[in-house]
Amino acid sequence: MNPVSLLAAVAAVGLAVSGCGSHPDGDAAADAEAVAHRAQQVAAAWERSSAADAWRAGYYPMGDVIQLPRGGLRSKADEQAYRDHSFVLQGKLPATWPRNGQVAWADGKSLTRPLAGVEDSYKSLSGGRVGGTPHLTVIGAKLGTMTLATSRGPATVPAWLFTLDGYTSPLKRAAVTPSKLPSPPIGRARDVPVEQLNGLVGVAGDGRSVTVVALHGVCDDGPAVEVLETPRSVVLSSSIKQGKSGGNCTKQAKLQQVTVELDRPVGDRVLLDAKSGQPIPYKPPYGPSPSWS
Numbered sequence: 428m429n430p431v432s433l434l435a436a437v438a439a440v441g442l443a444v445s446g447c448g449s450h451p452d453g454d455a456a457a458d459a460e461a462v463a464h465r466a467q468q469v470a471a472a473w474e475r476s477s478a479a480d481a482w483r484a485g486y487y488p489m490g491d492v493i494q495l496p497r498g499g500l501r502s503k504a505d506e507q508a509y510r511d512h513s514f515v516l517q518g519k520l521p522a523t524w525p526r527n528g529q530v531a532w533a534d535g536k537s538l539t540r541p542l543a544g545v546e547d548s549y550k551s552l553s554g555g556r557v558g559g560t561p562h563l564t565v566i567g568a569k570l571g572t573m574t575l576a577t578s579r580g581p582a583t584v585p586a587w588l589f590t591l592d593g594y595t596s597p598l599k600r601a602a603v604t605p606s607k608l609p610s611p612p613i614g615r616a617r618d619v620p621v622e623q624l625n626g627l628v629g630v631a632g633d634g635r636s637v638t639v640v641a642l643h644g645v646c647d648d649g650p651a652v653e654v655l656e657t658p659r660s661v662v663l664s665s666s667i668k669q670g671k672s673g674g675n676c677t678k679q680a681k682l683q684q685v686t687v688e689l690d691r692p693v694g695d696r697v698l699l700d701a702k703s704g705q706p707i708p709y710k711p712p713y714g715p716s717p718s719w720s
Contacts, residue, residue, distance in 0.1 A: 458620045458666070465619045466655040466662040466701045472613035473660050473699060482578060482697050482706065485606030486530045486538050489630065489698075490576030491711045493552070494586075497596040504561040510713050512554035518566035518590070520545045525570075528585035528603045530577075540603045545570075548587045548600045564592035573599040576630065578706075579695055613704040622650070622665045623702035625682055626710030634692025639707065641665045641685050652685045661693060664701035 473479050500506045508514070524545060530538045545568055552565075573586035588597035625640040641650035642665070655662040665685075698707045 461619050462621050462653065462664045462666055462701070463655075465616050465621055466653070466664045469613055469662050469699055469701050469704050470655055470657045470660050472611075472704065473697065474657065475659070476612040478609040478612045479659060479697060481606075481609035483695060484538075485578070485609075486540055486582070486584075486603065487578040487605055487608075487706070488575055488601065489578055489627065489709045491709075492575065492601040493711070494573055494575070494599040496591060496594045496598055501593070505563060508559070508561045508563045511559060512552065512556060512713075513559035513562040514549070514553040515558040515562045515564045516549065516553075517564050517592070518568075520549065520568050521570070524602075525585075530603055531583045532577075532579055533581060536579075538606075540606070542585055542602045543587075543604055545587050545602075548602060549589070552589070552598075552600060563598075565589050566592050570602065571597075571599070573601060575601060576709075578697065608706070611704040615704060616702050619702075620666055621702045622667060624652075624663060624665050624700050624707055627698065627707045628684055628710070630693055634689070634694060636686050636688050637661070637663075637693065637698065638684055638686045639663060639665075640682050640710070642682060650683055650685055652687050654687050654689065656690055656696075658696075660697050660699050661689065662699045662701055663687060663707065 495509070500509060525542060527539050528542045530540055549565065549568070567590040569588050571586055571588040572583050574581055574583050585602045586599045587602050588599055590597050622642050625642055628638040628640060630637050639652060641652055649668050651666050651668050653664045653666070655664070699705065700707050
């Protein structure tokens with residue numbers, strides 16, 4: 428899966444950054460050591476833990492649960508409507524559907540998971556709002572399948588196929604609900620100069636790099652994301668490169684994409700955030716993020 432290109436490389440947000448402001452120069456080495464130690468703690472906690480076993484047995488989307496019609500949207504207006512969650516329903520939606528569906532992986536393994544209803548899936552596209560200008564018109568839907576990236580590799584899953592007026596192929600929305608996220612075997616980091624990542628943007632097709640969104644301030648030199656690889660996990664630690672300019676630092680913050688190279692493909696290793704001690708969720712630029720509940 429290629430990194431998502433729709434998300435701007437740098438987007439300003441009105442947040443506070445705990446690392447906004449300079450550390451004394453003499454603390455830089457100590458900070459780096461503390462961040463590295465935290466990553467080792469997270470990796471060790473997850474190693475052969477019940478949380479890791481649950482993660483590897485579950486269904487966790489690591490790619491977009493929505494797939495646009497073949498060839499993409501046909502106009503700028505339709506692209507804008509999709510970004511704005513502007514949909515109008517003019518057809519009938521199915522009244523019944525199976526309670527459960529099968530998630531199937533290429534290695535022959537499968538998992539039974541509950542299916543989301545078609546109305547809930549439609550609301551995830553429209554955001555619960557009613558139309559607008561411009562808008563996309565849904566004239567029907569049926570249950571089918573789609574293939575998407577998961578924590579265990581590509582999987583074929585049940586999906587609601589929404590027919591859009593003027594399109595010959597459907598817009599697909601994964602219908603199967605993700606597994607419950609296991610409780611992390613380690614608590615959130617305290618008194619460690621590490622920032623929580625804002626989400627996973629994508630994994631390279633060969634699995635040898637991942638792109639994440641990191642937070643930093645307006646007075647620093649940007650985010651730095653370090654990686655610790657083990658046979659069962661990839662721990663990413665985001666910190667802030669301190670700026671050399673003087674003066675007061677505002678609390679404005681920015682989100683920036685950072686691509687991290689790996690020594691070997693991610694595979695089925697769990698991608699972990701050093702700050703939270705939890706798996707890093709995939710967050711698409713538009714549409715719903717996989718709901719790990």
